[in-house]
Amino acid sequence: xxxxxxxxxxxxxxxxxxxxxxxxxxxxxxxxxxxxxxxxxxxxxxxxxxxxxxxxxxxxxxxxxxxxxxxxxxxxxxxxxxxxxxxxxxxxxxxxxxxxxxxxxxxxxxxxxxxxxxxxxxxxxxxxxxxxxxxxxxxxxxxxxxxxxxxxxxxxxxxxxxxxxxxxxxxxxxxxxxxxxxxxxxxxxxxxxxxxxxxxxxxxxxxxxxxxxxxxxxxxxxxxxxxxxxxxxxxxxxxxxxxxxxxxxxxxxxxxxxxxxxxxxxxxxxxxxxxxxxxxxxxxxxxxxxxxxxxxxxxxxxxxxxxxxxxxxxxxxxxxxxxxxxxxxxxxxxxxxxxxxxxxxxxxxxxxxxxxxxxxxxxxxxxxxxxxxxxxxxxxxxxxxxxxxxxxxxxxxxxxxxxxxxxxxxxxxxxxxxxxxxxxxxxxxxxxxxxxxxxxxxxxxxxxxxxxxxxxxxxxxxxxxxxxxxxxxxxxxxxxxxxxxxxxxxxxxxxxxxxxxxxxxxxxxxxxxxxxxxxxxxxxxxxx
Ligand SMILES: Nc1ncnc2c1ncn2[C@@H]1O[C@H](COP(=O)(O)OP(=O)(O)OP(=O)(O)O)[C@@H](O)[C@H]1O
Numbered sequence: 422x423x424x425x426x427x428x429x430x431x432x433x434x435x436x437x438x439x440x441x442x443x444x445x446x447x448x449x450x451x452x453x454x455x456x457x458x459x460x461x462x463x464x465x466x467x468x469x470x471x472x473x474x475x476x477x478x479x480x481x482x483x484x485x486x487x488x489x490x491x492x493x494x495x496x497x498x499x500x501x502x503x504x505x506x507x508x509x510x511x512x513x514x515x516x517x518x519x520x521x522x523x524x525x526x527x528x529x530x531x532x533x534x535x536x537x538x539x540x541x542x543x544x545x546x547x548x549x550x551x552x553x554x555x556x557x558x559x560x561x562x563x564x565x566x567x568x569x570x571x572x573x574x575x576x577x578x579x580x581x582x583x584x585x586x587x588x589x590x591x592x593x594x595x596x597x598x599x600x601x602x603x604x605x606x607x608x609x610x611x612x613x614x615x616x617x618x619x620x621x622x623x624x625x626x627x628x629x630x631x632x633x634x635x636x637x638x639x640x641x642x643x644x645x646x647x648x649x650x651x652x653x654x655x656x657x658x659x660x661x662x663x664x665x666x667x668x669x670x671x672x673x674x675x676x677x678x679x680x681x682x683x684x685x686x687x688x689x690x691x692x693x694x695x696x697x698x699x700x701x702x703x704x705x706x707x708x709x710x711x712x713x714x715x716x717x718x719x720x721x722x723x724x725x726x727x728x729x730x731x732x733x734x735x736x737x738x739x740x741x742x743x744x745x746x747x748x749x750x751x752x753x754x755x756x757x758x759x760x761x762x763x764x765x766x767x768x769x770x771x772x773x774x775x776x777x778x779x780x781x782x783x784x785x786x787x788x789x790x791x792x793x794x795x796x797x798x799x800x801x802x803x804x805x806x807x808x809x810x811x812x813x814x815x816x817x818x819x820x821x822x823x824x825x826x827x828x829x830x831x832x833x834x835x836x837x838x839x840x841x842x843x844x845x846x847x848x849x850x851x852x853x854x855x856x857x858x859x860x861x862x863x864x865x866x867x868x869x870x871x872x873x874x875x876x877x878x879x880x881x882x883x884x885x886x887x888x889x890x891x892x893x894x895x896x897x898x899x900x901x902x903x904x905x906x907x908x909x910x911x912x913x914x915x916x917x918x919x920x921x922x923x924x925x926x927x928x929x930x931x932x933x934x935x936x937x938x939x940x941x942x943x944x945x946x947x948x949x
Pocket of ligand 1: 466491
């Protein structure tokens with residue numbers, strides 16, 4: 422089947438068609454609230470994250486919490502998970518008023534949160550991680566029992582993990598399984614997923630959702646934060662929308678259509694959302710040439726096994742693949758951040774070929790970079806956007822012109838609607854999406870010849886994602902830069918790319934013209 426897309430249909434392809442809309446037919450509306458958060462207000466210096474928000478999560482439901490970047494979603498669930506305490510408001514759990522002063526308290530009540538990044542100790546085995554987690558909570562289950570329970574959960578979800586395997590050897594999916602299993606072993610009644618499933622491959626996400634549905638059918642509650650709206654629509658029973666810290670409303674999923682929810686989330690800006698293919702690039706001469714690249718991962722085994730590829734000016738080469746197939750090592754090696762065992766990376770700028778350029782040279786030449794770990798490798802979160810611009814070559818000479826940098830930071834803030842108290846506010850005080858926007862805005866501006874991007878819309882809401890994709894494509898067409906874009910989101914790959922390369926186990930296993938690429942074939946190559 423070919424990908425062709427009008428707005429909704431194209432995106433629905435990835436989810437609804439596969440589930441056939443059957444797996445998650447709406448269940449009768451949930452009745453008993455297990456959690457009531459009443460009039461919750463939370464302020465941070467310079468921002469009101471939540472203002473008098475009241476929401477109820479019921480037994481037996483998957484409840485999606487949606488909203489644009491900075492809406493207050495994470496703050497809300499972090500309060501429930503005991504990570505933040507509210508300034509005002511009351512929490513009721515099973516009808517009783519409770520104070521959740523720390524995460525231990527939340528866990529002891531039966532509320533567990535799983536986030537995007539697994540919090541596990543790499544050198545310990547799965548079973549050891551689970552036992553340790555229990556001990557920290559004062560739960561002394563026998564290791565044998567924990568192991569057995571874990572195997573049961575893994576079997577049910579259908580993801581194989583050996584409890585005796587050291588965690589560093591696991592795939593991302595397997596690690597998320599361990600996290601969710603840990604919540605279940607603790608007999609949690611409420612499981613909060615803060616974008617926890619977002620980066621799993623589609624098939625794996627389906628397995629998790631199916632299992633979570635069973636969990637709710639037995640009375641459990643799932644609170645789901647995601648920017649994948651179609652998915653939220655498919656799996657949830659109810660949806661709560663937040664906007665700029667305020668409650669917009671709670672609706673039953675079966676009773677509204679997706680456009681209505683988008684309006685609740687984005688108001689007028691909802692019209693900007695599209696999944697149609699963006700304009701075609703106009704490929705010309707090669708700007709990046711990668712030849713027979715062999716690179717090891719952190720554990721000494723080969724992550725890339727002879728990768729060769731070319732990115733031309735005037736095109737986006739999309740790298741499609743399931744997370745953990747060498748994509749991170751590929752972008753790191755190109756950017757001079759990982760040792761190359763064999764092969765070459767070369768870039769062509771202004772008539773000169775630079776073979777194996779180091780990171781500094783690349784940056785000075787005008788190569789933008791959105792890394793796989795944006796928080797640790799992309800920005801200094803203790804500093805403001807202005808300072809994060811100042812550190813980049815190209816923006817400052819011998820004397821720092823702070824006035825100019827402030828102006829530039831303000832331009833980024835306006836262009837990408839970054840929710841922040843100001844250009845000097847440390848980035849750690851921004852929501853995940855707004856932090857990502859700050860990095861992306863800077864790197865797009867820095868890209869004069871080439872952009873190397875890993876999941877450039879990670880954590881961004883639908884409106885911002887399309888904005889970023891458009892800017893990327895405009896730069897390609899109007900400024901003739903080349904883009905290497907790794908993304909685990911196939912909708913994104915098909916929307917932006919001119920050519921698509923599929924990576925699997927460290928090898929390029931397929932190369933397609935995006936316009937005529939067969940999506941089924943691309944997916945098949947990703948998994949086989
Ligand atoms: N620790 C903090 N210190 C200061 N401000 C914060 C902190 N955490 C959140 N905020 C602010 O609260 C607001 C809401 O942030 P929150 O992380 O809840 O948004 P979100 O809806 O989860 O966004 P995203 O989709 O981008 O993750 C933002 O304006 C953010 O800057």
